[in-house]
Amino acid sequence: MHYVIFGLFSIGLFLGIPLYSGYAQQESAREYYQEGIFYVKQGKYEEAIMALEKAITLDSGYADAYNALGVIYYQQKQYDKAAEQYVSAIEADPKHIKARTNLALTYQKQRQYDKARDQLQQVLEQQPDYAPAQTLMKQIQPKAITVEPSSQKSESVPPEKAKKPTKTPQPSEKPKKEPAPKKANALPAGTFASGTMLFLEGRIDAAIETYATSVSQSPQSAAEGYALLGLAYREKYRVTRDPQWRDQELAAFGQAMNAQPNYAPALLGLAEIYYEQGKLSLAYPLFQNVLEYQPDYPARDQIEAIFLGR
Secondary structure, three states: OHHHHHHHHHHHOOOOOOOOHHHHHHHHHHHHHHHHHHHHHHOOHHHHHHHHHHHHHHOOOOHHHHHHHHHHHHHOOOHHHHHHHHHHHHHHOOOOHHHHHHHHHHHHHOOOHHHHHHHHHHHHHHOOOOHHHHHHHHHHHHHOOOOOOHHHHHHHOOHHHOOOOOOOOOOOOOOOOOOOOOOOOOOOOOOOHHHHHHHHOOOHHHHHHHHHHHHHHOHHHHHHHHHHHHHHHHHHHHHHOOHHHHHHHHHHHHHHHHHOOOOHHHHHHHHHHHHHOOOHHHHHHHHHHHHHHOOOOOOHHHHHHHHHOO
16 A cells, blocks of 8 residues: 555656756756646546646746647647647747647647648658658548638637737747746756656556666766656556566666665655565665755655654
């Protein structure tokens, strides 16, 4: 039971908060984003929306967060809101092919086939072999027309934006929203994003392979990468109960701590394992270290509850 409780908030905090003050706001935004994605996977959309909006408040140029909000609204059949979020994602990152493809899918639902085709063309110009865009283009191309009926045009414009013409952002245009200032020594954007998305889709083996490749290519981010690998190995162990995955989980968290001894997510990952195994003499010092190294760690309340229950 202990393992289930801690597994939940660990997965919700994939990337943790690095211990450099210059990272604080950016990393808090990333953390809220990961929390939002976790809630999406659980079907808890209200909680997901709240977390993602917090991420955007902290980082107004967070394209992935806008895209995730769009996915939620699309699933709820709120297509105007979905389109608005996808447009915001594209404004923040004109090369965000997932947001453009999702926007095209939304336009398809609204029968705005020309707009959908235009978005897909831009995706395929950037990445010609992107399968989702290729498949959707085959569906949309026969229905696309040169000029859309005016009644259809109005459907895609969110009510709050209907008073002024809305132009879909092009890659060459200057984004309307300024991305958050780049922090000194910040981690490369999206270094482990692909692996995390695979993880959340349940493709754990692919996530493990992607994380391992990313770590080898970004040794400066080794602590984060190994901690994520540890969580992926944990999921393999949870599903298979094969001890080899537990061993690899322990090794990955250990490598994360070798790279950065005070990296809170790795400390917490090891503490959870020992706590589940009943090795409390090993678990408690690690929990304590998390709070000492990072007093504002988001899991603080849960950790303190453990000490109160001793």
